[in-house]
Amino acid sequence: MKAVVEKEHGDAGVLEITEQQRPTPQAGQILIKVMAAGLNRADVLQRQGHYPPPAGESSVYGLEASGVVEEIGEGVHAISPGQEVMALLASGGYAEYVAVDARQTLPVPHGVSLVEAAGIPEVVATVYSNLCMVAGVGEDPADNQGKSILIHGGSGGIGAHAIELCVALGLRVFATASTAQKCDFIRSMGAHPINYRDEDFVEVIERETDGAGVNYILDVVGGSYLDANTRALAVEGAMVTIAVQGGAKGELNMARMMQKRLSLHGRTLRAQSAHAKAEVMQGVQRVVVPLISSGAVSVHVDRVFDLDDVASAHEYFDSGQHTGKVLLKMSEGISS
Ligand SMILES: NC(=O)c1ccc[n+]([C@@H]2O[C@H](COP(=O)([O-])OP(=O)(O)OC[C@H]3O[C@@H](n4cnc5c(N)ncnc54)[C@H](OP(=O)(O)O)[C@@H]3O)[C@@H](O)[C@H]2O)c1
The missing domain is CATH 3.40.50.720 (NAD(P)-binding Rossmann-like Domain)
Known part of the structure; x- marks a missing residue:
């Protein structure tokens, strides 16, 4: 699969698409075929060499993504293949597929597109x-x-x-x-x-x-x-x-x-346990998702770039001109 991994550190130009092994969902995880991923300031810090992923996490960039459930791991009962979800990640969003603890995912809120949903999890x-x-x-x-x-x-x-x-x-x-x-x-x-x-x-x-x-x-x-x-x-x-x-x-x-x-x-969120993140996501589902679904809280998407243009997306983010979220969209017709 295509993915953007942490290799060299520096300005946006160091980011490039590489070919990586598609992850396999472990017990309690789901595999998501990614539709879009959100950019976060943490990605810039990681690119500059100041914010490595927590121990045991992949070096693929990306703290949030949306997409369609492709496979479920052992012990996952509440989610099925084909469902549209958004996920809070410790890493791995800038890729065609990502595996994540099922408890760190939520259904896409009513009235929000699958692409827009990529900009929700880390922020909320x-x-x-x-x-x-x-x-x-x-x-x-x-x-x-x-x-x-x-x-x-x-x-x-x-x-x-x-x-x-x-x-x-x-x-x-x-x-x-x-x-x-x-x-x-x-x-x-x-x-x-x-x-x-x-x-x-x-x-x-x-x-x-x-x-x-x-x-x-x-x-x-x-x-x-x-x-x-x-x-x-x-x-x-x-x-x-x-x-x-x-x-x-x-x-x-x-x-x-x-x-x-x-x-x-x-506080930092990224390094917290899957259990702690699951508790946060339950609160988000109870308090924030209804406000998003009713339109009281909107999803502010400033610009969407193709994954292939990841360096331009980071350059734009670095310029500080954006208001709201910058997203990366996977190319059409992705393959494994
Ligand atoms: N601890 C955590 O768990 C956690 C999780 C997510 C995000 N964060 C952090 O939260 C921050 C916001 O994230 P984001 O994704 O929303 O980034 P963002 O879209 O780039 O927003 C950063 C904001 O900070 C403002 N800013 C930058 N330097 C400033 C300064 N010296 N004084 C006042 N304002 C300043 C910028 O506005 P102006 O251009 O108007 O200055 C900009 O609106 C980032 O630093 C990120 O690393 C932390």
Whole structure:
């Protein structure tokens, strides 16, 4: 089968299609004939040599995919060949076939195409698990009345979904971005945009919340925002850091942390066990999938590239112009 594997590290030009052995589903796994795969920032970090796949996982790129079940492994009863699914992966999505623990897959939500579905699993699992299971955002809008959140990187794949989920769950949402166009996109989803090149997000939050601060922060910046984030949080506020695009180190005012009784968390999803991911996917199915099926939460696909154009897809992703998800579509008439 065709697949893109981690070989050399560097810019997008190092990515190429190779011929690989088609995987065999082990006990508890299903084999998916992939229709499309989602690009994630983690793929770029892997390409640059900063984020290897967890031990025991394949070196094929790709943390999420959609497709049709081709085969089932021993002990899989709830899924049958021919079903359309989307899958959360530790690796392996940039390929014509991928084998994955059946519990890390979900049926494609109503109203979503099989290609679009490729951009859902990593984003929804990351956002749902970090906001609802870790930070304490309520799963019912009634639990979130009067609560607010600040989402950094609001125009990216993660950020756009986080905004829509939080708006649907009844939170007041603020989100940062670097350009007027990205701020327009954020506004169109029902959030208050903050152009971090022109405005100080702490001042905006203070002004807009009458000095109270936000109850939650979803942080993809890390070190350089640590002090400002703790200033923007309300008393009893919670922040989850899921990326350190602004550096891994920062200075923490621990007196402020104690006085405001803040909770600061850091999480990665990829290295978690299949059991832990299964629990996340159950929550996603219960809370997020109905919102996607009803149209309350959309799937923002910016561009779709053919797998053969994987280097161009990464180049485009690297340029930072995208709003929402960039996807790779497998060629028609794929063979084993
Ligand atoms: N921990 C986990 O389990 C986990 C899982 C999935 C994703 N992630 C991480 O979450 C982040 C978002 O993922 P994604 O797939 O949505 O990537 P993406 O589409 O590239 O979005 C990244 C966003 O971050 C913003 N950004 C970059 N540098 C920034 C800075 N210094 N200050 C403020 N904003 C900045 C960018 O917006 P502007 O251009 O407007 O700055 C962009 O919207 C990535 O860093 C990814 O590695 C973590």
